[in-house]
Amino acid sequence: MAAPGEDRAKFTTGPTMGHVVTMTLTGSVGLIAVFAVDALNLFYISLLGQAELAAAIGYAGTLMFFTVSVAIGFTIATGALVSRALGAGDREQAAKSGGAAIVYMAIAMTAIAALAWIFIPELLGMLGARGETKQLADGFLRIVFPSTPLVAVGMCTTGILRGVGDARRAMYVTLAGGVAAAILDPILIFGFDLGITGAAVSTLLSRLALLLVGLHGAAIVHRLVRMPDLAALGAAFRPFFAIGGPAVMTQIATPVGNAYVTAQIAAFGDGAVAGWAIIGRLIPVAFGVIFSLSGAVGPILGQNYGAKLYHRLFETMRDALIFTTLYVLVVWGLLALFADGIAGIFRAEGEAYDLVVFFCLFASASFLFNGALFVANAAFNNLGFPFYSTILNWGRSTLGVIPFVWLGAHWYGATGVIAGWALGAVVFGIASVFLCFRVVASIEDRDGPGHDRLPGPPPTANSPFSTGKAATLG
Numbered sequence: 001m002a003a004p005g006e007d008r009a010k011f012t013t014g015p016t017m018g019h020v021v022t023m024t025l026t027g028s029v030g031l032i033a034v035f036a037v038d039a040l041n042l043f044y045i046s047l048l049g050q051a052e053l054a055a056a057i058g059y060a061g062t063l064m065f066f067t068v069s070v071a072i073g074f075t076i077a078t079g080a081l082v083s084r085a086l087g088a089g090d091r092e093q094a095a096k097s098g099g100a101a102i103v104y105m106a107i108a109m110t111a112i113a114a115l116a117w118i119f120i121p122e123l124l125g126m127l128g129a130r131g132e133t134k135q136l137a138d139g140f141l142r143i144v145f146p147s148t149p150l151v152a153v154g155m156c157t158t159g160i161l162r163g164v165g166d167a168r169r170a171m172y173v174t175l176a177g178g179v180a181a182a183i184l185d186p187i188l189i190f191g192f193d194l195g196i197t198g199a200a201v202s203t204l205l206s207r208l209a210l211l212l213v214g215l216h217g218a219a220i221v222h223r224l225v226r227m228p229d230l231a232a233l234g235a236a237f238r239p240f241f242a243i244g245g246p247a248v249m250t251q252i253a254t255p256v257g258n259a260y261v262t263a264q265i266a267a268f269g270d271g272a273v274a275g276w277a278i279i280g281r282l283i284p285v286a287f288g289v290i291f292s293l294s295g296a297v298g299p300i301l302g303q304n305y306g307a308k309l310y311h312r313l314f315e316t317m318r319d320a321l322i323f324t325t326l327y328v329l330v331v332w333g334l335l336a337l338f339a340d341g342i343a344g345i346f347r348a349e350g351e352a353y354d355l356v357v358f359f360c361l362f363a364s365a366s367f368l369f370n371g372a373l374f375v376a377n378a379a380f381n382n383l384g385f386p387f388y389s390t391i392l393n394w395g396r397s398t399l400g401v402i403p404f405v406w407l408g409a410h411w412y413g414a415t416g417v418i419a420g421w422a423l424g425a426v427v428f429g430i431a432s433v434f435l436c437f438r439v440v441a442s443i444e445d446r447d448g449p450g451h452d453r454l455p456g457p458p459p460t461a462n463s464p465f466s467t468g469k470a471a472t473l474g
Helices: 016-047 051-087 091-118 120-127 131-164 167-191 196-221 230-266 270-306 310-337 339-345 351-361 363-382 386-397 402-423 425-446
Strands: none
Touching: 016 051, 016 167, 016 196, 016 270, 016 310, 051 091, 051 120, 051 131, 051 196, 051 230, 051 270, 051 363, 091 120, 091 131, 091 230, 120 131, 120 230, 131 167, 131 196, 131 270, 167 196, 230 270, 230 363, 230 386, 230 402, 270 310, 270 351, 270 363, 270 402, 310 339, 310 351, 310 363, 310 425, 339 351, 351 363, 351 402, 363 386, 363 402, 363 425, 386 425, 402 425
16 A cells, blocks of 8 residues: 555656657556557457447547546646645545546536437437447447446546646556457357347456456555545535536537537448448547646646746656657647558448548647647646636537538538538647636646635635645645
């Protein structure tokens, strides 16, 4: 078990680039493992030889992405609260934050999963699913949606682990889910001849494995999960949702934009939807490091903000953007080089083949700008400006998607949809970088003695969620 002294604010010393690289790479291993297994899942389904099965996974994946995105938003709030408390030297507050976050995550995601389960047919219909494809996606989601609270609480524990700087155990959490799915997928899909039902059962069981490993690391190893009483839970409500609410709104912007893309793609048939499903699995495998970078930067910023080391905030953002640029350029080159082979692995044909190759050659470059937006979001969410990330992400997913995708579909068909989706990232990626550095430059001036460093009222000395110091939530 970790002694209390081991939960120090480790990101407040040492080179910021070193912290960025270490947190990102360790975080990305588990994340990419999960996404790689997801892609492998689709590969197994493609071996069954039915385009409807791949399309069904594509529709189901769009809805699952929505629920997981909500959980990511609350995980961001968890990491921000835990890292700030540790940066301010208050481990007791960090443990209370961890416990309250898990309770709120479980309640919120159970309600969302139940609501989504009731309206599965209507949601699939809104995405354009029809006939046998819709029935297959419905059966898959009936099994998977009830496991949403499991994966959500598991993700919450990774927020706690990243908040304390234990990137290795945070990696183990997602890696456990990926390994479990990698083992179970072929057994259930082929060994028991369950097909798409086997893929759903595998997803459920892998999420259970993820949860158990996460709770062990956060609650047993670091002892940073203290279940709050009603008074403490009430006191935690405002700081948690003040960050988590805007963070959730930020996160669900992306699946909303993707749902519009899916609906537009659906007009071109199951082959096009299958191609979009392959791209949807390829993106997180190829750019999982960038997705991980956003989560990795948050605790680094949170600890240094809690310790009032303002110059390290600028250094962290600069290093994160440098890392993003170099990584995307390398991956874009590799995707372009192996575009034909990648499409062939998934047995993509016709429209599906064209879409996958086009993404690899051209559209994947848009992650230079998507990556910049991800990194800026981490700064806004952890430095007290979550509303900025909400506005930028919704701008990206509406103004940066709808007109571009509609025009692309009108002029160039399914390929034009992918092109429009990619082009919309440019303006918002550039805008996010400029706004981010303006925020970082203003932090020290606005963070005066009387400033409330979290949205909502500052804690009081006799609050059940406070230790009596004004900086306990900062």
